[in-house]
Amino acid sequence: xxCLHRLLAVLPALLIAALTVSADTNKPTPAAAKQTDEKPHKxxxxxxxxxxxxxxxxxxxxxxxIEPALKEKIKFLKWxxxxxxxxxxxxxIKAGETKERQLSHKCKLKVHLTEKEGLQVELIGEGIPxxxxxxxxxxxxxxxxxxxxxxxxxxxxxxxxx
Numbered sequence: 001x002x003c004l005h006r007l008l009a010v011l012p013a014l015l016i017a018a019l020t021v022s023a024d025t026n027k028p029t030p031a032a033a034k035q036t037d038e039k040p041h042k043x044x045x046x047x048x049x050x051x052x053x054x055x056x057x058x059x060x061x062x063x064x065x066i067e068p069a070l071k072e073k074i075k076f077l078k079w080x081x082x083x084x085x086x087x088x089x090x091x092x093i094k095a096g097e098t099k100e101r102q103l104s105h106k107c108k109l110k111v112h113l114t115e116k117e118g119l120q121v122e123l124i125g126e127g128i129p130x131x132x133x134x135x136x137x138x139x140x141x142x143x144x145x146x147x148x149x150x151x152x153x154x155x156x157x158x159x160x161x162x
Contacts, residue, residue: 050155055081106126
């Protein structure tokens with residue numbers, strides 16, 4: 001009986017110790033956590049113009065058809081035609097950094113990565129901030145941010161992870 005009392009007295013301490021050890025082993029070491037935070041995130045930024053109209057002849061060189069995989073991702077949108085404006089821009093960013101890319105003569109993209117809020121994306125049109133969004137990381141699929149244009153058209157910026 002005395003042995004049982006001793007066992008019952010020690011049992012809670014053993015359970016607490018076991019939980020503490022198992023909880024500690026599930027945590028990454030500070031060095032491992034730092035390595036994952038420093039890993040850069042790579043994206044391609046693509047400026048897309050959406051319209052039901054055909055490609056204007058005067059914009060033949062500036063506008064390109066978007067790739068089929070991207071068109072498949074945005075097929076739920078209402079427009080018939082989607083054109084890539086200019087060249088896609090590569091962005092490589094680490095936590096704490098801010099990067100800017102000029103996507104066209106009118107559109108600039110500003111991206112900031114934080115450890116707490118994730119990816120902050122700001123679209124600037126003709127020098128005026130138009131849209132600012134936060135997105136939790138990691139970004140594993142495309143992120144689409146856009147707005148209206150004149151004449152029932154639209155524009156969007158697609159961030160596509162590499």
